[in-house]
Structures are given as C-alpha cells and as structure tokens.
Amino acid sequence: MRATSSRFLPLVFLVILMISSAAYGSGFALFEHGAKAVGMGGAFAATADDPSAIFYNVAGIAQQRHGELLVGGTAITFQNNFTGDSNDLWTAGVTGQKYRAHVFIPPNAYAVMPIGSNITVGVGVFTPFGLRTNWEPGWVGSYVSNDANIKTVSIEPAIAWQTSDGRIAIGAGPEYRRGRVILSRDTLADNPFNGRVYDVANSYLSSDWDNSWGWNAGVLFKPSPTWRFGVSYRSPMTIDFKGTATITQHPTGNAQFDAIVASQLPPTQPVATSIEFPDFLYLAVATSAIEKWDIEFDVVRNNWSRFKQLKVDLLTTPAAGFTRVEDWKDTYSYRLGANRHVTPDWDIRFGALYDKNPEPITAVTPLLPDADREGATLGIGWHHGPLLFDITEFMLHFKRRGTNGQNPEGFNGTYKTDANLVSLNLGYRF
Amino acid sequence: MRIRSVARFAAVLLTAVAVPAFAAHGTADFTRFVALGDSYGAGLESGSLNEHHQQFSWPAVIARQAGAPDFQQPLVSFPGIGPELQIIDLIHYPPTILPAEGTGQPLNLNLARPYNNLSIPGANVADLTTLTGAQPPTNTQKLFAQFILRGLGTEVQQALAQTPTFIAIWIGGNDALGAVLGGTPAALTPVDAFRTAYNAMLDQLTAGAPTAGIVVGNIPNNVLALPYITTVPPVLIDPATQKPVIGPDGKPVALVADLGGGNIGQLPAGSFVLLPAASKIAQGFGIPGILKAIPPFNQLPHVGEPLADTDVLTPDEVATITQRVNDFNAVIQDAASSRDIPVADIKGLFDRVVAGEQVGPLDINSSFITGGFFSLDGFHLTDIGYTMFADEYIKAINHAYKTSIALAPISDFYVPLGSTGSMGMPVISPEAAQEMLMFAPQTHKRLRAAGH
Numbered sequence: 001m002r003a004t005s006s007r008f009l010p011l012v013f014l015v016i017l018m019i020s021s022a023a024y025g026s027g028f029a030l031f032e033h034g035a036k037a038v039g040m041g042g043a044f045a046a047t048a049d050d051p052s053a054i055f056y057n058v059a060g061i062a063q064q065r066h067g068e069l070l071v072g073g074t075a076i077t078f079q080n081n082f083t084g085d086s087n088d089l090w091t092a093g094v095t096g097q098k099y100r101a102h103v104f105i106p107p108n109a110y111a112v113m114p115i116g117s118n119i120t121v122g123v124g125v126f127t128p129f130g131l132r133t134n135w136e137p138g139w140v141g142s143y144v145s146n147d148a149n150i151k152t153v154s155i156e157p158a159i160a161w162q163t164s165d166g167r168i169a170i171g172a173g174p175e176y177r178r179g180r181v182i183l184s185r186d187t188l189a190d191n192p193f194n195g196r197v198y199d200v201a202n203s204y205l206s207s208d209w210d211n212s213w214g215w216n217a218g219v220l221f222k223p224s225p226t227w228r229f230g231v232s233y234r235s236p237m238t239i240d241f242k243g244t245a246t247i248t249q250h251p252t253g254n255a256q257f258d259a260i261v262a263s264q265l266p267p268t269q270p271v272a273t274s275i276e277f278p279d280f281l282y283l284a285v286a287t288s289a290i291e292k293w294d295i296e297f298d299v300v301r302n303n304w305s306r307f308k309q310l311k312v313d314l315l316t317t318p319a320a321g322f323t324r325v326e327d328w329k330d331t332y333s334y335r336l337g338a339n340r341h342v343t344p345d346w347d348i349r350f351g352a353l354y355d356k357n358p359e360p361i362t363a364v365t366p367l368l369p370d371a372d373r374e375g376a377t378l379g380i381g382w383h384h385g386p387l388l389f390d391i392t393e394f395m396l397h398f399k400r401r402g403t404n405g406q407n408p409e410g411f412n413g414t415y416k417t418d419a420n421l422v423s424l425n426l427g428y429r430f
Numbered sequence: 431m432r433i434r435s436v437a438r439f440a441a442v443l444l445t446a447v448a449v450p451a452f453a454a455h456g457t458a459d460f461t462r463f464v465a466l467g468d469s470y471g472a473g474l475e476s477g478s479l480n481e482h483h484q485q486f487s488w489p490a491v492i493a494r495q496a497g498a499p500d501f502q503q504p505l506v507s508f509p510g511i512g513p514e515l516q517i518i519d520l521i522h523y524p525p526t527i528l529p530a531e532g533t534g535q536p537l538n539l540n541l542a543r544p545y546n547n548l549s550i551p552g553a554n555v556a557d558l559t560t561l562t563g564a565q566p567p568t569n570t571q572k573l574f575a576q577f578i579l580r581g582l583g584t585e586v587q588q589a590l591a592q593t594p595t596f597i598a599i600w601i602g603g604n605d606a607l608g609a610v611l612g613g614t615p616a617a618l619t620p621v622d623a624f625r626t627a628y629n630a631m632l633d634q635l636t637a638g639a640p641t642a643g644i645v646v647g648n649i650p651n652n653v654l655a656l657p658y659i660t661t662v663p664p665v666l667i668d669p670a671t672q673k674p675v676i677g678p679d680g681k682p683v684a685l686v687a688d689l690g691g692g693n694i695g696q697l698p699a700g701s702f703v704l705l706p707a708a709s710k711i712a713q714g715f716g717i718p719g720i721l722k723a724i725p726p727f728n729q730l731p732h733v734g735e736p737l738a739d740t741d742v743l744t745p746d747e748v749a750t751i752t753q754r755v756n757d758f759n760a761v762i763q764d765a766a767s768s769r770d771i772p773v774a775d776i777k778g779l780f781d782r783v784v785a786g787e788q789v790g791p792l793d794i795n796s797s798f799i800t801g802g803f804f805s806l807d808g809f810h811l812t813d814i815g816y817t818m819f820a821d822e823y824i825k826a827i828n829h830a831y832k833t834s835i836a837l838a839p840i841s842d843f844y845v846p847l848g849s850t851g852s853m854g855m856p857v858i859s860p861e862a863a864q865e866m867l868m869f870a871p872q873t874h875k876r877l878r879a880a881g882h
Contacts, residue, residue, distance in 0.1 A: 084839065089821060090790025092837040138846035143791035188791035188844065190802040193517050195812045197792065197844045250847055256520050410788045 026333055026355035027304050027370060028131040028150055029278070032074040033108045035390035035423035039379020040337025041351020043296040046230035046284035048220060050427065051110030054124035054158045057218035057232035057282060058171035061112045061120045062160035070388070072425030073107040078417060082141070082366070085412035087405060091140060094413065100134045108425070118164060124156045128177065129277060131368060142199065144411050145367035147184035150275070152177055156216070172217040179239045181207045181273060183312070191257050198252045200261045205271050205312060207243035230284035236306055237277045245271040245314055269316035276306040294339040304328040304358035324365070325408070328358040345384050349392065351377035361406050369415035371401035388427030395420060455636065455770040456643040458831035459595040463498035464546050465489030466558055466585045467600045469810060470819065471549025472574070476806040479551060479574070480510025480534050486813040489547045489598060491820035491838045503547040504578045507534040511574070515806040517799065523672060524708070525799060527806050536577045544588035550574050554604040554619060555627040558585045559634060586631055590638035597635055598823060600647040600776065602628070602762065606755050610653055611809070613704055613740040615750040621757045628765050636769055644771045645827050648762050650780035651755035653702070653748055657798035658808030662703040664742070666717055669726060685716035687737035689744055694736045700745035705808045707741035772830035774823040789840045794818070814840055
C-alpha cells in the first residue's frame with residue numbers, strides 16, 4: 001500500500017503542476033523529430049531510448065549501448081479556414097479563405113555510437129522550428145500577411161555518460177542552428193478614380209540563411225527498473241537575419257494612379273530582422289510498472305515570452321519598416337504516451353497531447369493564427385535484427401481562435417485549423 | 431426567511447435585467463422594406479445620380495444585407511442626372527475634375543408601383559410630407575421628385591402605400607446643408623419648423639404602418655467633415671510653392687470676402703472657403719488688391735474683387751450652423767425615443783471619419799479625393815462611404831431589434847490581383863455612349879479643385 005502511493009507520487013506531482021500552471025502553448029516550435037517519440041504523443045524525455053533522444057533528452061543516448069543510424073521525416077498538411085468577424089467593417093461576410101495546399105516534410109537524422117562502457121556520442125540533424133502560412137490568391141488579409149515562411153535546421157553533436165549501473169545518465173551538446181525567414185505582404189490602396197481597393201504592390205522580405213549557437217543538456221534518472229525520470233533543457237537563441245526587401249508594384253491599369261503609387265513606394269533594399277527563439281524545459285516521468293506497457297507523461301515549459309516583437313528594419317527607408325507587437329506568453333505543453341510491446345518484433349503506440357498557445361489575442365494574425373491544440377497519435381514500431389521501422393499517424397486539432405475585435409491592424413475574424421502529420425523513421429543498428 | 435427575501439430580490443433583479451429597457455417599434459421584417467430620405471439615400475455621388483452608385487445607396491446596401499426582396503430604385507443610366515464628376519488629372523497640381531459628357535436617363539420609370547427607395551436628392555424634412563412629383567421643377571428636389579415620386583403621392587404616402595414591414599429614414603441633412611453649401615445660416619430650417627415636420631412625418635408613418643419596424647439617423651454637426659468646406663484654405667496660396675503667402679506682419683495673407691451684408695474684409699481666422707470658390711480664386715477673386723501689380727497675381731483679371739458672402743463661412747456662421755444641427759439632433763432623439771424608434775449614429779460615423787477610421791488596410795478620412803469617404807463633389811459619399819453609412823444603420827437595427835444582419839464589408843470593394851475589377855460597372859459600348867450623347871446637353875463646366 002505504502003509502496004504503491006510512493007510509486008505514483010511523481011505522477012501526482014506532475015498532474016498538480018499541470019493543473020496549477022498558468023499554461024499557454026506552442027507557437028512555431030516543432031517537436032516531431034522521431035516517429036517513435038511522436039507515436040507516444042511526444043512524451044519521450046524519460047524513455048529517450050532511440051537516437052532521437054538527441055532532441056528529446058540527450059542523456060538518453062547513454063543507455064544506447066550500440067551504434068545506430070536513424071533517418072526520417074514528418075509529412076505535415078494543414079486544413080484551415082478563416083471566417084470574418086460580422087462586426088468588422090473589412091472582414092464581415094468573408095468565409096472559407098484558407099492556405100494554399102502544401103506538404104511540409106521536416107526531416108531528421110541521427111547517429112549514435114557508444115565509446116567504452118559508459119559514454120555514447122552522437123550527432124543529430126533536425127528542424128526545431130518551422131512555419132508556413134501561405135494564403136491563397138484573393139486573400140483579404142494579404143495586407144497583413146500573405147505568406148510567412150520560417151525555416152530552421154539544427155545540427156547537434158552530443159555526448160552522454162551514465163553510471164555503470166545505468167541509474168543516472170547525463171548528456172549535453174552544442175546546437176548550431178541555421179534559419180531563414182520569408183515574409184510577404186501586399187499593399188492595398190483605394191483608387192480614387194473608381195473608388196475600388198487595389199492590391200498595388202507586394203513587399204517580399206527574404207532573409208539569407210543566418211545562424212546562431214545554443215546548447216542543450218539532459219538528465220535521466222532510473223530509481224528502479226520500472227520508473228524513469230527525465231529532465232531536458234534546450235537553450236534560447238537569437239538569430240539576426242539580413243536579407244532583401246523586394247518591392248514589386250502591381251499595375252492597376254490606371255496610369256495616373258499607378259504613377260502616384262510608384263511615387264510613394266519604397267525601393268527594393270536591404271532588410272534586417274531578428275527572431276528570439278525560446279528555451280524549452282522538459283520534465284518527464286515514465287513507468288513500465290504494467291507488464292508489456294511503457295507509459296510516459298511529459299510537461300514542457302516553452303519560454304515563448306522571449307518573442308516580444310517582430311521588428312523589420314528597412315535599411316534604406318527606415319520609415320517603411322514595421323514592428324508587430326507579439327508579447328507572447330510562456331506556455332506549457334502536456335504529453336501522454338504509451339508503448340505496448342505486442343510481440344518481440346512489434347510495438348503499438350498511443351499518444352495524446354495538449355498544447356496551450358502562447359499568443360495573446362492581439363497577436364492572432366494571418367501570419368500565425370495560433371490556438372490551443374489537441375492531438376492524438378497512433379504508431380507502429382517494428383524491429384528485427386539490425387533494422388527498425390517506425391510510423392505514426394498524428395491528428396492535431398487547433399481550437400477555434402477568434403480575435404474578438406481586438407486585432408491592432410483591424411483584421412478580425414475566426415481561424416480554424418487542423419493538421420495531419422505522418423512521421424516515418426528507418427533505423428539501422430550495428 | 432432571509433434566504434427567501436434574498437431570492438425574491440434576485441428574482442426582481444433578474445426580471446429587471448431580462449426586460450429590455452428599450453422596446454423597439456414594430457419588428458425587423460424586411461419583406462417590404464422602404465427607405466425615405468434625401469440625396470444620400472438616393473445614392474447621389476460625385477454630383478450625379480446614376481446606377482453605378484445607386485446600387486450602393488445606403489438603403490440598397492441595407493436591403494442586400496437584410497435580404498429584402500425586390501428592392502426597387504429609380505435607377506438612372508450613366509453618366510447620370512447631373513453628369514458624374516470624374517478625375518481628369520491627379521498628377522498635376524491642382525487636380526482637374528470634370529463632369530462626364532452626356533446625361534443619363536431614368537431606367538425604371540414604368541415600375542407599376544412606388545419605388546422601395548423613395549429618397550429625393552435635395553429633400554428636407556418637410557418635403558417628405560409635401561413633395562409629390564406633381565409640382566413644377568422649380569428646385570432640385572422638385573426636379574428629382576418628378577421621376578422618383580411620379581405624382582403618385584409624397585414619400586410618406588408612397589411608403590405607406592406599399593404596406594411596409596420595415597422603414598428606414600435619414601432626413602434632415604438638407605435642413606442644414608443649404609446653409610453650409612450656400613455659405614449662409616439664413617438657409618437653416620428653424621428648429622420649431624424642423625420639430626413639427628419631423629414629428630408629423632413620424633406620426634403619419636407610425637399611424638399608417640403601426641407594426642412596421644422603423645429606424646432613423648442623426649445628423650453630422652461637424653462641418654469640418656466635409657471636403658466641400660475644408661479643402662480650399664482661407665488664405666492666399668502661392669501657385670509656385672503651394673505654400674501660404676506671408677504678409678508683412680509675418681502671418682499668412684487672408685483672402686478678402688463679403689463677410690455679410692456687404693461688409694468687405696479679410697477672412698478672420700477659423701473661416702472656411704467653399705470648394706467651388708477655388709475656380710474664382712484662380713481668377714483673382716478674394717486676393718487683396720494690394721497684390722494687383724505683383725507677379726504672378728498680376729496675371730489674374732479679378733485681383734482686388736472680394737469673394738461673395740455665399741463663397742465663405744465665417745466662424746460665427748459655423749457656430750450658428752453647428753448649434754442648429756445640435757438642436758435638430760435633439761429633436762430627432764426626442765421624436766425617436768418617444769416612439770421607441772432607434773437612432774443610427776451618423777454623427778458619430780462622421781466624427782470617426784474626421785479623426786481617421788482604420789478599415790482593414792484603409793485609412794478612411796475626410797480628405798478630398800483621397801480620403802475614400804467623400805466623393806468628388808465634396809459632400810456626397812463614395813460607394814465605400816455609403817456602405818459605412820448603411821453599416822451604421824445595420825448596427826442600430828441589430829441593437830434595437832436583436833437581429834444579426836451582417837455588416838456590409840468594405841472588402842467587397844477589394845479588387846484582388848488578376849480579377850477584372852469592374853465590380854458592377856456596366857460596360858458601355860461606343861455606340862451606346864454615342865446614343866446617350868444625343869440626348870445630352872454639352873457641359874464643359876470646369877471645376878479646378880485646390881488640392882487634397
């Protein structure tokens with residue numbers, strides 16, 4: 001009786017943490033960096049028993065006492081819908097506008113190799129952040145954003161050490177992150193010759209690939225054969241981007257109006273911006289107390305309050321630059337996963353997750369209309385001899401998010417989004 | 431006992447909250463929707479009544495949003511009655527605006543019933559119960575009444591003849607506007623006459639259509655809202671620099687005008703010069719005689735001759751007009767409240783536009799030509815302006831009648847890339863245009879506006 005209550009104490013602690021947190025969410029972070037981890041709803045920082053541990057909890061590679069290569073990716077598709085606010089003079093009556101169809105495939109690749117009996121080294125390549133909101137032609141919010149594209153790729157060498165009994169492992173590594181930002185929006189203007197509103201120009205801000213360095217570290221603690229605790233931390237990072245703002249005028253067919261527009265457009269010019277990426281803290285507990293089941297629960301603290309603004313400086317004509325106040329909040333994500341060993345070769349996985357979103361209502365824009373997210377995952381793992389194969393289906397539902405008339409750029413309405421993700425990884429042990 | 435009294439108190443409180451303080455007159459049923467009003471209601475724009483813009487008259491916009499069936503208007507073909515003003519040159523300063531050539535013709539004269547939109551350009555409050563279209567066309571409103579009312583009765587009578595289910599009214603602007611446009615408060619309707627006429631109009635409507643929903647609107651009191659008033663500066667502008675000419679006292683040189691009763695003098699600070707006077711100033715009117723020999727003013731034939739009283743508004747005249755409109759609004763509010771009729775806040779709309787209203791990507795303001803709200807005649811609205819006007823009515827209707835009629839979005843005027851962008855503009859073939867011209871008096875009146 002006493003043993004049982006102490007066994008579940010950590011779970012109770014985490015549930016209390018979950019309930020009492022002023023929780024928010026997930027922004028443009030990606031956590032789909034291994035099909036097994038995704039199959040467990042992303043709850044993997046205490047299990048961390050494949051090379052994707054380099055992302056989830058680097059200490060976990062210490063328990064991998066064999067070399068392994070793991071490569072894969074996640075195919076992401078979105079279905080979304082914008083409905084105008086019936087009280088907004090610009091968007092009232094607008095329905096059914098959405099993103100262009102895209103399939104995004106953030107890739108991942110890992111290699112780990114044990115050295116001696118206590119140390120494992122590895123290297124991982126993954127895409128910790130990403131965003132694409134590319135609205136279809138005719139989008140009435142094109143003056144706010146018609147395309148936003150944030151790409152990142154990280155390379156992370158890692159080293160981890162564990163005690164000889166395997167009860168405690170620690171790991172760390174530097175992270176080299178490259179990123180690129182593309183922001184496109186249009187200028188709309190009232191043509192006094194006919195009183196109609198024209199899309200008179202496009203501003204296409206495209207950065208170079210710029211980079212920065214960070215680090216991550218983790219601890220894995222196994223107090224008993226059936227319980228595991230993980231703590232993992234990924235540092236904040238700031239990437240300063242430089243690039244070009246290309247200004248393209250769209251002729252309207254009225255020479256005088258076009259001449260007036262041309263006289264007011266800024267020239268194509270160098271541009272600079274900066275993105276403050278958040279740090280993440282994973283707290284995880286996993287148990288194998290039930291025979292043939294591994295069950296894990298993770299709480300992730302996302303330090304999104306670093307993302308205070310999106311400031312775009314146009315270097316030739318500074319007055320044409322803009323600052324969009326973001327003022328995101330720190331958030332928590334909750335992930336619950338289970339892995340059922342069906343046969344020695346086959347596993348089946350289930351997961352559920354809830355991400356609170358970090359955006360205050362005033363920051364909900366077509367550039368990133370974030371919302372609280374609920375997800376469910378179903379995965380299958382197969383391993384035979386040196387070969388591994390993991391595949392996961394992941395359905396992610398964004399709650400309806402309305403701006404409630406509070407958008408500072410006067411663009412109000414409700415966003416609905418659903419995503420479907422398929423993660424796949426192939427591994428080879430040697 | 432104590433609990434029971436608390437419960438009773440709560441019940442009383444809930445009842446008080448549940449019963450709306452304002453029970454709107456009639457119901458919001460748009461099966462037979464009629465609108466009464468003036469040139470704004472008619473959809474007059476850029477000095478012209480024509481179908482391009484009548485489709486955006488505020489009653490037409492409400493009818494579309496509310497789903498009112500078979501909403502008929504007295505449509506006029508392009509270029510309209512009053513040929514539409516068009517921008518000829520916006521590149522050079524000052525911009526050139528000319529009326530389109532030709533004139534339009536009524537297109538819907540044979541409708542076998544009264545129009546749903548009975549608005550008469552030029553109508554004041556009293557006209558709603560007196561004009562029938564049978565009178566000789568001795569003024570603007572009688573001219574328009576001939577083909578809008580067609581001798582079938584007054585606006586009010588023709589509205590009631592349709593057994594209306596909903597009535598929208600905006601009237602009273604012309605009871606002040608004549609004074610504004612004419613530069614003289616003498617043209618203001620006396621408050622008592624306004625009160626009598628406004629109440630008589632509502633009495634006839636509520637008696638004739640006791641179950642119809644009704645909405646009215648108040649009147650902008652801010653003459654600063656109109657580009658017709660604000661565009662031409664009251665001081666002398668150097669044509670070369672477009673900056674005020676500075677006098678020996680270090681101040682801008684004020685224009686000279688008849689300040690009232692033949693009292694000629696320089697305009698005091700806070701005066702306004704009306705838009706059409708721009709063409710007179712271009713000929714030298716209003717420029718002090720002392721500049722007669724000084725280039726470039728020596729080129730102008732009328733330097734030293736004052737602007738007419740009707741070309742200007744002095745601060746005293748502005749104050750008188752503003753106060754009168756405030757009085758009118760008090761009459762409208764009283765007349766409406768006593769009959770449970772909601773009042774659309776058109777005054778508030780104009781105040782917002784003067785301050786600059788952000789509508790999606792647009793900064794809608796009261797600037798001439800570029801502000802997006804006022805059309806090229808400087809006091810009628812654009813299609814966007816009338817849509818915002820209609821939206822103000824829809825808000826009042828939704829609030830009073832607990833309806834959820836969607837606002838008409840300004841993004842409807844957005845022409846996305848790659849689309850034709852004609853939006854309701856009929857294509858007029860050269861042959862059709864030629865045919866129209868056969869009926870048209872040739873108009874070459876040239877209005878040169880002094881900036882924007």
